[in-house]
Amino acid sequence: MAAALASGFREHSDLDLLIEGMPPEAWLEAVALAERPGPLSVDLKRAEDLPPDLLARLLRHSQEL
Numbered sequence: 001m002a003a004a005l006a007s008g009f010r011e012h013s014d015l016d017l018l019i020e021g022m023p024p025e026a027w028l029e030a031v032a033l034a035e036r037p038g039p040l041s042v043d044l045k046r047a048e049d050l051p052p053d054l055l056a057r058l059l060r061h062s063q064e065l
Contacts, residue, residue: 013040014040014041014043015040015041015042015043016042016043017034017043017044017045018046018047018050018055018058018059018062019044019045020048021048031044045058
């Protein structure tokens with residue numbers, strides 16, 4: 001098992017971002033930016049595209065930026 005880094009991330013962690021209110025036409029550009037190489041991979045989701053039960057669960061366990 002990989003040790004947690006000081007930030008709480010592990011060696012194979014990713015960053016999950018939930019976006020609210022992003023117009024669909026801006027989505028592809030946002031995904032392209034999120035997929036650029038960096039220290040963490042980014043999993044980008046639009047709140048409007050998720051089933052209500054999943055969205056509610058994610059919002060309970062998330063931190064607003």
